[in-house]
Every structure is written in structure tokens, then in C-alpha cells.
Amino acid sequence: MHITNLISQYFGKVAKFEFPSFIQRVINGAYVKFLGLNMSEFRNPKFYKSLNDLFTRELAIPRQIDKDEKTFISPTDSLVTQCGKLEEDLLLQIKGMEYSLEEMLTYDCADNFEKVNNGDYMNFYLSPKDYHRYHASIDFEVRKLIHVPGKLYPVNLKYLNKQIDLFVENERVILECFHQEKLFYMVFVGALNVGEMEFTFEPRVETNKDLKQAKVYEYLEPKKIKKGECLGCFHMGSTVVMVWEKDFVQLEELMGQSVKYGQRVAYIK
Structure with missing residues (x-):
């Protein structure tokens, strides 16, 4: 297995780990602030149970899309x-x-x-x-x-x-x-x-x-x-x-x- 795959597997374990809620809120808040995430279409960052949960967040507000069939x-x-x-x-x-x-x-x-x-x-x-x-x-x-x-x-x-x-x-x-x-x-x-x-x-x-x-x-x-x-x-x-x-x-x-x-x-x- 290539080193990039191993690094990703280890990072994935950390990202999926669910810290106690008060710690996770701090982590999520810091991530949102550091990257400048626009969370207006999503739930409040405090509701995500892990960093990976935040990465893969669903839209909380349905997105309007171009519906033209062509x-x-x-x-x-x-x-x-x-x-x-x-x-x-x-x-x-x-x-x-x-x-x-x-x-x-x-x-x-x-x-x-x-x-x-x-x-x-x-x-x-x-x-x-x-x-x-x-x-x-x-x-x-x-x-x-x-x-x-x-x-x-x-x-x-x-x-x-x-x-x-x-x-x-x-x-x-x-x-x-x-x-x-x-x-x-x-x-x-x-x-x-x-x-x-x-x-x-x-x-x-x-x-x-x-x-x-x-x-x-x-x-x-x-x-x-x-x-x-x-x-x-x-x-x-x-x-x-x-x-x-x-x-x-x-x-x-x-x-x-x-x-x-x-x-x-x-x-x-």
C-alpha cells in the first residue's frame, strides 16, 4: 500500500473519532473559522458529531437547480x-x-x-x-x-x-x-x-x-x-x-x- 493511502487511513480514523460533545464543538468551530466555511445552508457546526460528519454535511436548505432538460x-x-x-x-x-x-x-x-x-x-x-x-x-x-x-x-x-x-x-x-x-x-x-x-x-x-x-x-x-x-x-x-x-x-x-x-x-x- 502506498504511503498516501496509509496517511489517509490514519487521518480518517482521527476525523471519524467522536470526541466528547464540548470538545467536538470547539474542534468544529475552529475548523469552520480557520477555513472560512459558509454554513448558511447547513446545520450549526455544533450539531456534527465528528470532523468527518462536518466534512460530509448535507444541505439543510434545498438548493435551487437549473431544471432545463437540455x-x-x-x-x-x-x-x-x-x-x-x-x-x-x-x-x-x-x-x-x-x-x-x-x-x-x-x-x-x-x-x-x-x-x-x-x-x-x-x-x-x-x-x-x-x-x-x-x-x-x-x-x-x-x-x-x-x-x-x-x-x-x-x-x-x-x-x-x-x-x-x-x-x-x-x-x-x-x-x-x-x-x-x-x-x-x-x-x-x-x-x-x-x-x-x-x-x-x-x-x-x-x-x-x-x-x-x-x-x-x-x-x-x-x-x-x-x-x-x-x-x-x-x-x-x-x-x-x-x-x-x-x-x-x-x-x-x-x-x-x-x-x-x-x-x-x-x-x-
């Missing part, structure tokens, strides 16, 4: 660190740092490589202060889920600029999704500290464990997901990469901008 919404509260068109199967983790989509998706997606070549992509980076749950960008069907074990390098801007093939090296969960027979992928990339990802529709996925090879879940009856539905959560910050097949969508101009879950990020051509 739009994709942001799956997360995050920073768009890169977006644009693939060049064949190449995309950017950050400016000047290319990697192969085929390597990230693995050969368990090989049947669809031609569809996504020259398609569009967008990277969503969640910082430790962001809302850590992820949601469906549009109505879709999940036909395959691939859990790829790997390292847990940080995914902040510093590491994106220096760690080659970070999204290929790190542990990730890949959803193969279809909207009216048009293909797109959602790739959830693990990161340092805790390193866990949960999926509400697939409880068999357990990340940051001693998994030796990829696990593939194929659904003869596709999992039907509604726009805005909560798909699960990151335990600490991480990244979602969305990739659409060629000529499917037009991306909004969001490079370098912060986006909110529910905000339009692309529309169907």
Missing part, C-alpha cells in the same frame, strides 16, 4: 480547474500537463473510446472548505461502474502542476452514463486524507482499502438517476472529471471559476 448542472461546489475539447484522447489536468483519457478510463471502457475521442471535458476541484456531496448533472442511466485502486496524491493546484498523470495514478471510481443514448463519463478521483468515496446506489464500493485490481460492476438493469439526485460524497476534498462524447454538448465558459452544485455548466446541442 442542460447539465455542476455536480459539485467546486473550482473549474480545466475544461475544453479533447485532442483525440488527450485532455489536461492543468495547463501544460496532458494525460490520456484511455488510461484514466482503463480498458474496461474500451468499447466507447471512439465515441469520446475529440469530445468535451470539465474538471471540478473540491477544496477542503467545499460542500463534499456530489449530485447527478442530468437525468441518466448508469450502465457500468469501475472502481480502480491507486494512490491518493493531493489534487490541489500545487500537485496538479507537478505530479504527472495524477488522475491516472490516483484511486478513482468511473461511472459510464447515458442520457437518451448519448454517452458521458463521471470520474471521481480520490485524494489525500481520509480518501474515501461513497455511492448511494452502489454500497459495495469501498475505497482506500487494500484492493489489488479494478472491480467492475455492470448493470443489466441500468441504475436510473434523476437530475439533482445525491450520488454520494467525498470524505475530504477531491476532483470530479466529466467527459462527454463528441458533438454532444456545448460547454459554458467557466475556466478558472468557482461553480455551485445546480448551476448550468453545459447544454445539449
Whole structure:
């Protein structure tokens, strides 16, 4: 097991520990103040029983989302660190740092490589202060889920600029999704500290464990997901990469901008 995975496991144990309530209130309050969390949509920090409980907090006030059937919404509260068109199967983790989509998706997606070549992509980076749950960008069907074990390098801007093939090296969960027979992928990339990802529709996925090879879940009856539905959560910050097949969508101009879950990020051509 890589050192980043071990660090994350130990940090996870601390983050999940429930201290006596008066101590936990102090810890939560300090965390909120230190990172400058906006808690206006959430419960008071004193109600969270552990730091991990605070990390993975649910919205207490329902978010208004773009309900247009022809739009994709942001799956997360995050920073768009890169977006644009693939060049064949190449995309950017950050400016000047290319990697192969085929390597990230693995050969368990090989049947669809031609569809996504020259398609569009967008990277969503969640910082430790962001809302850590992820949601469906549009109505879709999940036909395959691939859990790829790997390292847990940080995914902040510093590491994106220096760690080659970070999204290929790190542990990730890949959803193969279809909207009216048009293909797109959602790739959830693990990161340092805790390193866990949960999926509400697939409880068999357990990340940051001693998994030796990829696990593939194929659904003869596709999992039907509604726009805005909560798909699960990151335990600490991480990244979602969305990739659409060629000529499917037009991306909004969001490079370098912060986006909110529910905000339009692309529309169907």
C-alpha cells in the first residue's frame, strides 16, 4: 500500500473519532473559522458529531437547480480547474500537463473510446472548505461502474502542476452514463486524507482499502438517476472529471471559476 493511502487511513480514523460533545464543538468551530466555511445552508457546526460528519454535511436548505432538460448542472461546489475539447484522447489536468483519457478510463471502457475521442471535458476541484456531496448533472442511466485502486496524491493546484498523470495514478471510481443514448463519463478521483468515496446506489464500493485490481460492476438493469439526485460524497476534498462524447454538448465558459452544485455548466446541442 502506498504511503498516501496509509496517511489517509490514519487521518480518517482521527476525523471519524467522536470526541466528547464540548470538545467536538470547539474542534468544529475552529475548523469552520480557520477555513472560512459558509454554513448558511447547513446545520450549526455544533450539531456534527465528528470532523468527518462536518466534512460530509448535507444541505439543510434545498438548493435551487437549473431544471432545463437540455442542460447539465455542476455536480459539485467546486473550482473549474480545466475544461475544453479533447485532442483525440488527450485532455489536461492543468495547463501544460496532458494525460490520456484511455488510461484514466482503463480498458474496461474500451468499447466507447471512439465515441469520446475529440469530445468535451470539465474538471471540478473540491477544496477542503467545499460542500463534499456530489449530485447527478442530468437525468441518466448508469450502465457500468469501475472502481480502480491507486494512490491518493493531493489534487490541489500545487500537485496538479507537478505530479504527472495524477488522475491516472490516483484511486478513482468511473461511472459510464447515458442520457437518451448519448454517452458521458463521471470520474471521481480520490485524494489525500481520509480518501474515501461513497455511492448511494452502489454500497459495495469501498475505497482506500487494500484492493489489488479494478472491480467492475455492470448493470443489466441500468441504475436510473434523476437530475439533482445525491450520488454520494467525498470524505475530504477531491476532483470530479466529466467527459462527454463528441458533438454532444456545448460547454459554458467557466475556466478558472468557482461553480455551485445546480448551476448550468453545459447544454445539449
